[in-house]
Amino acid sequence: MIRSRRFARFFGLAVGALAMTTVLATAMPATAATVFSDDFSDGVADGWTTTNGSWAVSAEDGNQTFQQSDGTADARAIANNVGRGTTLGTITTARARLRSTGGSVAVLFNALDANNYAFAALRSGRLEVGRRQNGALTVLASAAYTPAPDSWQTFNITGGSGNQTQVIVTGTSPGVLVNAPIAPVGGSDPARKVGVATIGALASFDNIRIEDDLPPIDTQPPTAPGLPVVRNITSNGFTMNWPASTDSVGVVGYDVTTVVPPGVGAPIRIWRTSTNSITITDLAPRSRNTFEVRAFDAVGNRSATSPQIIVTTLAPDDQTPPTTPGTPVVSAVTSGGFTLSWAPSTDNVGVTAYYLRSPDGTVGFTAVTAATATLGGLAANTTYSLVVVATDAAGNQSAPSAVVTVTTLAETCQITYRIVNQWQGCFQAEVTIRNTDTTAIVGWTLRWTFRNGETITSVWNVSNATMSGPDVSVRDSGWNGTIAPGGSVSFGFTGTGVPVPPVFTLNGRPCS
Numbered sequence: 047m048i049r050s051r052r053f054a055r056f057f058g059l060a061v062g063a064l065a066m067t068t069v070l071a072t073a074m075p076a077t078a079a080t081v082f083s084d085d086f087s088d089g090v091a092d093g094w095t096t097t098n099g100s101w102a103v104s105a106e107d108g109n110q111t112f113q114q115s116d117g118t119a120d121a122r123a124i125a126n127n128v129g130r131g132t133t134l135g136t137i138t139t140a141r142a143r144l145r146s147t148g149g150s151v152a153v154l155f156n157a158l159d160a161n162n163y164a165f166a167a168l169r170s171g172r173l174e175v176g177r178r179q180n181g182a183l184t185v186l187a188s189a190a191y192t193p194a195p196d197s198w199q200t201f202n203i204t205g206g207s208g209n210q211t212q213v214i215v216t217g218t219s220p221g222v223l224v225n226a227p228i229a230p231v232g233g234s235d236p237a238r239k240v241g242v243a244t245i246g247a248l249a250s251f252d253n254i255r256i257e258d259d260l261p262p263i264d265t266q267p268p269t270a271p272g273l274p275v276v277r278n279i280t281s282n283g284f285t286m287n288w289p290a291s292t293d294s295v296g297v298v299g300y301d302v303t304t305v306v307p308p309g310v311g312a313p314i315r316i317w318r319t320s321t322n323s324i325t326i327t328d329l330a331p332r333s334r335n336t337f338e339v340r341a342f343d344a345v346g347n348r349s350a351t352s353p354q355i356i357v358t359t360l361a362p363d364d365q366t367p368p369t370t371p372g373t374p375v376v377s378a379v380t381s382g383g384f385t386l387s388w389a390p391s392t393d394n395v396g397v398t399a400y401y402l403r404s405p406d407g408t409v410g411f412t413a414v415t416a417a418t419a420t421l422g423g424l425a426a427n428t429t430y431s432l433v434v435v436a437t438d439a440a441g442n443q444s445a446p447s448a449v450v451t452v453t454t455l456a457e458t459c460q461i462t463y464r465i466v467n468q469w470q471g472c473f474q475a476e477v478t479i480r481n482t483d484t485t486a487i488v489g490w491t492l493r494w495t496f497r498n499g500e501t502i503t504s505v506w507n508v509s510n511a512t513m514s515g516p517d518v519s520v521r522d523s524g525w526n527g528t529i530a531p532g533g534s535v536s537f538g539f540t541g542t543g544v545p546v547p548p549v550f551t552l553n554g555r556p557c558s
Contacts (some may be wrong), residue, residue, distance in 0.1 A: 053277040082127040082240055082256045086110040093161035096162040097125045098246065111250040117146055118515060120546075122160045125254070138203040138240050140254040141217075141534050144168065145196055149247025153201040155211075155256075156228070157239040161544055164228045165243065166201055166213045175213050177225035181498060187226035189313035196305045199253075199310040213340040220315045220328065223303075232267070246496075268293040268341040270354035271300065271322065281362040287323035290474045291349050298344050305336040305354055317377070328478040331362040331441040362440030368393040368398050371400060371417070374450040381426035381455040381557045382490060387398045389438035390417040391444055393437070401435045405449050426558070427456040458483035459557040461492075466538070472503075479532040479552060486555070487529040494550045500543035507537035511551060 073367040084093065087110050094101075099114045099121025106113070114121050138155040150169030150379040156177075157163035164177045171192045176185040193199050208509075210229035211228045214221055240256040272289025291297050301322055302317040315448045318322055329335060341351040372389025391397050402411040402419055411432060412419055425431065430453075433446035462478040481487050496516040505511040548555050 073488050080255065080257050082230070082254070084112075084255075085253050086112050088156070091123070092441065093126050093203045094123045095122070095126060095160070098122065098512065108248055109252065111143075111252045112254075113248075113250045114242075114244050116500045117213050117248050117249055118246060120243075120245045122154070122158055122241060122243040123251075124157050124163075125239055125256070127256070136205050137257045138201070138205075138255070140201050140240070140242065141198050141252045142168070142201065142242065143196065143198045143252075144193070144247055144248040145250060146248040147195070150245045151199075151247055151249040151281075151555050152245075153203065153254075154243055155203050156205060156241075156243030157241045160241075162388075163239075163241060163355050164205075164211065166203055166215070166224075166242075168199065168215070169245075173213065173215050173222050173224055175224050175228070177228055181544055183522070186228060187224050189222050190312070191215060191222040202247075211461065214316065216316075216318065220317045223314050223316050255296075264295050264343065264345045264347065266294040267347040268297050268343055268349040270350040271339040271341055273353045274337065274339055274355045276355060276357050277358055278325075279357065281328050281360045283325065283327035283359065284357055285323070285325045286337070286355075286357075288339055288352055290322040293341070293343045293347075295345075297341050299342060300324075301340050301342070303338055303340070305338055321353040326414065329359050331359055334358045345406050355491060362442070363425075364395055364438065364440035365442060367442035367445040368436035368438055370445045371447040373437050373448040374432065374434055374449060376452050378420070379452060379455060380555060383420065383422040383424050383454050384454065385418065385420045386419040386434070386450065388447060390433050393436070393438045395438055395440070397437050398519050399437050401437065401443075403435065403446075405431055405433050405446065420549060424454055426454055429453045455555075456483070457558050458487070459552045461521055461552070461557045463550075465545055468545070472540065472542050473500075475545060476536055476538045478536045479529060479557075481529040481531055482558075484531050486531060489522060489527045490529065490553055491521050492550060492552050493517070495549040496546075497548055498544055498545075498546040500541050500545055502539050502541045505537065505539040506545050507535075511539070524557050 089110055089370060091101065091103050091112055099119040100116040101114055101123055103110050104113050115154065118431065138153065140149045140153045142153060144151045150167045152165045152167035154165050161181045162179055165181045167174045168191065171190060172188045174185045174189040176183065176187040185326045197217055199215055202214045205211040211226050214304045214371050239486045240254060242251045268291040271291050273288050274288040276286050278285045299318060300322060306314055307534050315325055334356065336354050336356050341349040363426040368391040371391050374386040374388045376384055378385040399413050399415055400417065403409060403415050410474055429451060431449055431451045433449055435446050436444040458481065458553045460480040461483050464476045465473055467474040471490050479492065496518065502511060502513055502518065505520065505524065507523060509522045511520045531534055
């Protein structure tokens with residue numbers, strides 16, 4: 047049964063620098079078949095199957111939305127209806143709002159069930175596109191994207207009959223586009239369910255829709271837009287217009303896109319407008335950008351690109367850079383990272399951020415607002431050289447700090463996590479700890495955090511096991527407390543839930 051509900055308020059979302067009209071999903075193909083459509087206006091979420099989390103339909107901004115209110119859960123909700131996976135593919139659209147700091151929010155597509163699906167997720171300042179198969183997550187493509195806090199974001203996911211999927215997220219100007227090679231999660235004839243998910247976050251969802259994109263009647267693309275003309279260039283933007291495209295039925299809108307050379311690795315930025323003009327106000331001062339324009343019609347036919355145009359923004363009124371940051375001081379070195387702190391910079395207006403990068407500027411590590419940063423996820427037993435650069439609101443950058451060189455510690459352990467047996471709602475796991483150091487480990491405590499709501503029901507070959515929420519701690523049994531160099535010990539446990547491999551620490555240090 048197709049669920050068809052009020053969906054009109056999805057249309058006309060502002061994504062451009064001056065509230066340009068989003069036409070990403072305002073006009074679907076006339077022949078497209080709506081498989082699932084839910085705006086939760088009836089106040090219920092029947093037709094959804096939830097896994098973990100705390101799900102409810104509640105009023106928000108004058109509308110009913112589907113909310114997940116457990117900030118610690120790996121929570122998922124899957125619609126029960128399935129698309130047909132037609133020749134030209136499936137279009138999935140949804141709105142999502144991250145209502146907490148940290149964690150991630152995602153729209154799921156091509157879903158079989160709560161552990162097998164493709165996803166488009168906003169996490170840690172990036173749009174990540176990938177898939178989850180049998181509980182294991184794999185990110186296949188990503189791009190930098192930081193939405194405004196507590197803002198609605200619109201996902202538009204187009205998957206063809208091949209393995210290429212296009213994801214566009216808009217809501218904070220500008221939007222971002224990612225293409226990912228996503229093979230069907232269910233083989234050659236995948237399911238086409240839609241879903242939503244959070245990990246360690248509070249979030250709201252609305253206007254969720256899945257459509258089978260049947261071959262459109264209109265196959266004629268618009269003509270290419272004419273040469274863009276730029277005026278009113280400022281330090282952070284400009285106004286652009288171009289000769290309009292024509293179409294056999296009608297042009298719906300235009301995409302203004304940055305041109306990124308192959309291999310550069312920078313994200314493609316997109317501004318969308320319903321007219322043949324646009325004002326952009328969020329570029330970096332003194333930046334050189336190449337743009338092109340494409341038109342599209344109501345059934346998604348896209349024109350050839352306009353001639354490219356290069357625009358260099360002006361220098362800001364404030365041209366005084368911050369002072370040079372102090373020499374970074376290293377502390378808390380582990381096998382996976384370390385902490386840096388430095389004397390802060392000063393500025394005639396104000397320092398807005400510090401950037402940590404390699405001395406030659408080819409590798410960026412992180413950006414922070416305070417004069418300290420903790421880096422994680424680095425390779426063990428590896429030397430890193432970094433400098434700190436301060437920047438102000440006008441984009442002026444300081445001279446780099448003195449170079450600091452840090453070598454992460456060698457990993458001293460290796461963990462093997464093996465599922466020995468699995469049955470309805472339960473599983474048996476075996477954990478092996480291997481000492482990769484040159485000295486013996488005398489006494490050990492292993493800790494990890496379950497990622498999928500698992501619990502422990504029994505354990506053996508350890509003297510003590512405690513569990514607080516998803517956090518688990520186990521200690522040796524005395525007789526197996528010493529692990530010689532190159533040696534290993536094992537213990538086992540039974541648990542409930544669907545197991546996902548966790549990240550372990552041994553005596554407070556990470557293991558591979």
